[in-house]
Amino acid sequence: MELRILGSIELWTGTALADLGPARQRSILGVLLVDPERPVPLESLVDRVWGEQPPAGVRNVVHTYVTRLRRALARASAELPEPIGVVRTPTGYQVSADPGTVDLVRFRRLLKSAQREGLALPERSALLQQALHLWRGDALGGMESDWAARLRETLRQLHHEALSQWADAEIRLERPGAVLAELRAALLTDPLSEQLCERLMLALYLEGRSVDALEYYQSIRRLIAKELGTDPSRRLQRLYETILRGEAADPAPAGAAERGGEPQGAVTHGTGTHGVGVFAAPEPRAAPPAVPVPAMLPLDLPDFTGRERELDQIARTLTGPAGAQPHAVVLVGGGGAGKTALAVHLGHRLRPAFPDGQLYAALRGSGARAADPHAVLGRLLRALGTDPDRLPADPDERAEIYRLALSGRRLLLILDDAVDDAQVQPLLPGSADTGVLITSRGRLAAPLGARVLQLPDLPHGHSLRLLARMLGAERVNREPAAAAAIARYCGGLPLALRAAAVRLNTRPHWPLARYAERLGNEARRLDELAHSSLSVRASFAASYDALPEDAREALRCLAHLDVPEFDAHMACPVLGKDFAAVEDACEQLVEAHFLSVAEPAVADLPTRYRLDGLQRSFAQELSAGREPGAAQGLVKGAAGAVRAAVQASF
Known part of the structure; x- marks a missing residue:
């Protein structure tokens, strides 16, 4: 059983193609299969299938198509242990199927496996070839909408990248002839792709077909001049000059090393079976930059105290066995309860469990102006290595590229101080590889089926321990009764305890008893629990204003x-x-x-x-x-x- 979108939108039962109904009905399935582990809201579904001109009563139309689609999928998968269906969740529609049955998911997984460091070239080539064989044409074939066209182009570039990596591996394995047909076929649909042009020229040259390589360069030079009004890249020009002079060519184009090719300077054969001595060890050059590992967490608090139970619960949820949905936790608490401190502390503690990095976004939900998720996506994508000049302006396209960037990477994503579900939804991953921890003063609708934890006040004993760590155990031990009174007046609120400690640290000559006496005056208590940016009153006011x-x-x-x-x-x-x-x-x-x-x-x-x-x-x-x-x-x-x-x- 295969669900296919790398070509026309199909369901292959193993013996035949299932009848999935008219084009719009198949398009709905195609939208759901792009991210099979993530529900698609109704509004997004309509926009992606119909664009700016949906039909009248489009909600009823979608309902009708989904009903018919469910019947078609049920008939085709009736003999499976778990038949395929379309389910409605609180946040949208989702396909209920093993993600591994979707060709795009398998393609991404194979590509990730092929990019493992230290993998031998034959294994890398075999994995990439398996991934490329999943493609049957342009993705989402038969689907006509602006969204489909944008995504089709994004996936085409991903296909070209995989094809380039496979060509690099085959050329290093001294099999340049094996890649010629695939490269020519890809260049029919994207003739201006210089990364593919470079591989084709190099493969022709290493096959002993120098004249063909030079003629191809001239044709691509004329096409680039006509379409773009410019010359080919300097790299392509240098390869042309190398071939023209009959000099040794580097069998690994620029960028191959960072995708896991053989080390630069590897020994290669001098004269191939075609009699052209073109393989030679290139000059040593600087190692290309590695894929960035984002480390966006703020500094951990050196005096973080308590919360062992909550830390254990969240850690077990985020690092549990892999499933269809990302591991996600929503941590809810009032202003000053210590949600951010706990999330950051846990993020540092879980670094080994998320070796591909930690992403952090302050969403400012309790501030006067919450963060725009579109802008936050831009910052996260830059941290993930996306060229700032290539960030799309379209919100849906930016979210798609973001989910593609997260796919296959074991990352921890912390969304701090979220205001509502509309702000959080575009920032969520599309696969189970990324762990998600969200903090909020409000009660979000448990995105991704997240576990919701309420953060309670600090117990009195933990409050005293925190005071001792911030003030020094000696000072607290000299006046235990006064320290206990300060902790009680702070009500188990970490923000209040920190404000009290900072105030006392700026007045080292004050006995704790004097400060406890001042806190005992309820009319002045909030004045006493404020110092610089630490203010209980200001934190409460933000919640009150909302x-x-x-x-x-x-x-x-x-x-x-x-x-x-x-x-x-x-x-x-x-x-x-x-x-x-x-x-x-x-x-x-x-x-x-x-x-x-x-x-x-x-x-x-x-x-x-x-x-x-x-x-x-x-x-x-x-x-x-x-x-x-x-x-x-x-x-x-x-x-x-x-x-x-x-x-x-x-």
């Missing part, structure tokens, strides 16, 4: 409750709204990490929420700073009713 107005008003008003724990019934008099509206506002505050769940809903009892610690201090500041108005009067006027409701609930 809330809808109803939730912001609820937070301001809830600060007037006399107890930290309550349910939506008790908060109704404060907010002046019905139970459902208050419950919705409270749940939004839970998602923003201002409220925590004290007791989940049970039977007829509603959820009980908690507002305490630094979040309560922040809410009280907001409430105190509001202009007098109706809502403020409502809070004061309802105080008696709220107290009565609270007392009745205990």
Whole structure:
């Protein structure tokens, strides 16, 4: 059973081609097979199949085609242990099939295997030949859209690269005649490809056909002048001059060494079977640059403390057995909870597990202006070795090249401080080779079937350990009670602990007891937990500003409750709204990490929420700073009713 797109879009059952229906229906399958391990959103599917002129009611048209496609695939694969189908996921449509049955996936895997360092030339040539035999013509044959044309060109260049590598291997194995037919066939569709022209000229020369090689050069020179108004590259010109003078030619064109060819200067035969003494060891030259191994992680914190359980859970998920989907984790936590520090620390720890490098992108989801995923793709592609001048402007094409660059490489990708799924989706890999760790204040829709982990507050003991590492154990041990009080006032928030430590380190003459006393004043607590860029208030404000107005008003008003724990019934008099509206506002505050769940809903009892610690201090500041108005009067006027409701609930 083979799913094919390196040519016309087909399903080969082993004995016959399956009937996949009309062209548009086959095109939908083709789109899904380009990245079989990644769902394709409906909007992208429509754009890739129809472009800018989709038919009326295109959603119904897609549904009809997908339904018919499912039937065709089910009939063709009925005898398989797991029949092929098309499934709908929360993020789009996806083919349910072993990726290894897709010819493009097999091609990439063979190409990766052939590029292994130290592989013998015969094995390299055999692997490349297997990869090239998968091609039956232009990719996505029969599919007509701008997207298909762009992707077809990208894949054609990938085919030419594999063909060039195979030609290099065959020429070094003293079999130049074996590559002539394949090179000529490829040049019929891409006559201006100078990398293929160079191999064809060299193979002709080494076959003893110098006249043919010189005539071919003249024809390509005229074509380049006519089409591009320029001359052939200097490398091609130098090869022409070498052939013209009958001098020894290097059997490995520039760039072959970096693809795993024999070392430069390798001994080759002097006179071939065709009687032309052209193989000679070239002059030594500098080794070409290796494929870049990105190392984009920020510096690890030298005093990172605790989180052993979370580190172990994430590490086991990211390094688990290979599957169809990338290993992915979404780490969720409030502002200042230490998500970035944990992600960076883990990235450094997992370097051996991801030998092809670590990619890192700060998505600034909690800032005033979140990062544009299109720009982030550009930075990541440059780190992966893509020439900046060759970065496409089209977002879909850039994402395709990015996924191709990730394919077959064991990388760790950290997307830090994501704002939503729309920002994350274009940055996700298309294969299971890359591990993905996403941090976010919000709750993303678990892209790639990711495991979602909530980052809790630091336990009190870990908070004390962190203070000791930042302040010095001697200073903490001199005043253990004061250190414990500081840790409690910081509420297990790593950002608060770091702000406190920096403040104390700038005042080495202060006893810890004095600072603990200042933190005990709730009205000044957030002032005390701020130093330079470390500010609990600023971190909370970023989350607060992202809330809808109803939730912001609820937070301001809830600060007037006399107890930290309550349910939506008790908060109704404060907010002046019905139970459902208050419950919705409270749940939004839970998602923003201002409220925590004290007791989940049970039977007829509603959820009980908690507002305490630094979040309560922040809410009280907001409430105190509001202009007098109706809502403020409502809070004061309802105080008696709220107290009565609270007392009745205990």
